[in-house]
Amino acid sequence: MTDDIQVTARFERGATIIDLAGDVTTFAEEAINQAYHDASSDGAHNIIFNFREDDYINSAGIAILIGIVTEARKRDQRLLKTGLSEHFQKIFRMVGLTQYADLYPTLEEALASIEETA
Amino acid sequence: MTDDIQVTARFERGATIIDLAGDVTTFAEEAINQAYHDASSDGAHNIIFNFREDDYINSAGIAILIGIVTEARKRDQRLLKTGLSEHFQKIFRMVGLTQYADLYPTLEEALASIEETA
Amino acid sequence: MIPPNTTRVVELKIPSELGYERVAREAAATVARRLGFTPERIDELQTAVDEACTNAIRHGSKSDARMKVVVLLSADEKKLDILVKDPGAGDLPPTEVVAPDIQAQVEGRSPTGGLGLWLIRQMVDEAYFMEDDESGGNQFRMIIYRTTDESRSAFDNESPSTDDEGGSE
């Protein structure tokens, strides 16, 4: 099942964008943490987790993201999440993740918000 | 499962386009035959069955299409098929349906071919 | 021919190995779609079934792929009733479900995780471990009721006529 997730990172308009395509579950833990740590080592300040509309995320995946929120707070980084389906936007709100990582429907809106506050 | 298929028809650039979205199986028989007969009554000469990339088609669905090929031959209509995934393009070729209904990857290509021969 | 309102049951047995919960989640979605549930409720159902099976694999079978998790999806005109059974190889499941304290997790005051059962509760109409299973395993039950809107289709005898004689299909 390791093939079920693809994690890639790129830098654009002042933000590190981590693209997630597939199932965000325990199997994704290593790849996501790796991408986050690489970004941090590079001194990233704004980090966007860019999901795909048809990604699936379970509670183990949410736990991975909570772990990253915890570290991002220590490093004073700004976390953003984009591209989530309505269902997972709702779950992120229910769980309270949105308090620590701003949700934007699209990547474009997230990038615009970063440019505004720059 | 009747909700699993949506069949709609429209007229454009000299062709009747029958859009098929969903599962093309026994459950689709009535809707597809109805759309074809309506088009025929309206005097359609070029009829395009426009599938979606993620439609699923089983042997019962293929049998429906063979039935329509049979009628179209009698009426001297031209049948075209567009939008099929690679997998179903291959199956249509294996079965021999492509002898009786031209396959075009996209709707645009089918419409262009109709305009050329007009 | 078939008595009206016959319950339709789909039964699924998966190896107790993470990854196979996906088979259960998709089977549940397909059955729910067939019953006419809205896309939103199907999403919720998928999350509930996925979490329940993940728990049955991780906690109920200690991720031993030689064990099995059984999922029963029973549909009638009123509801979709889902039973997830595991061999009960782990500790007893909890009797209470507490809302996760995300703030405490983020501030490092409590370990991350513990979201699954709470999340399931938010997704379905009913969710609970059944007591007294003779088999010694755990049985987790989830129900979603069909709204009046969803109660058409699938039970209204709208299947196409199907005989076994071949001919025109």
Add this chain to the structure above:
Amino acid sequence: MIPPNTTRVVELKIPSELGYERVAREAAATVARRLGFTPERIDELQTAVDEACTNAIRHGSKSDARMKVVVLLSADEKKLDILVKDPGAGDLPPTEVVAPDIQAQVEGRSPTGGLGLWLIRQMVDEAYFMEDDESGGNQFRMIIYRTTDESRSAFDNESPSTDDEGGSE
């Protein structure tokens, strides 16, 4: 802990009613994806499983929703082996599979249909009815072999560590 090369079996029971074959087709796809089969072969497998289940429903159970079709998906490091069992309520399945004569069908010289078994043959590496089933039902077997390319993953112990103690997942 788990012996290497343990066969993983997913078992599915669906009501003998058209529409439920979709559950089987998707389960097969999910298992095949997990085994690392290419998208093309997964499409082929889906067609094969769908047709076999449709036959088991229509011909093997006369579309009686009170009956059941059983699908066993067994995966090991070499192949995915699929067994579709029906109650054998119809006539005996054919012993030979003939290529459909589309031209004759189009010209109205023979009835449309009769594509399923032939199509299955084109999609999988092996496909046949098994003889001598004690149960009196039909058992249809299909196999797809993994190419060397596909033979990595899923059996190489690459599951994440999973304990049942909760904590950080």
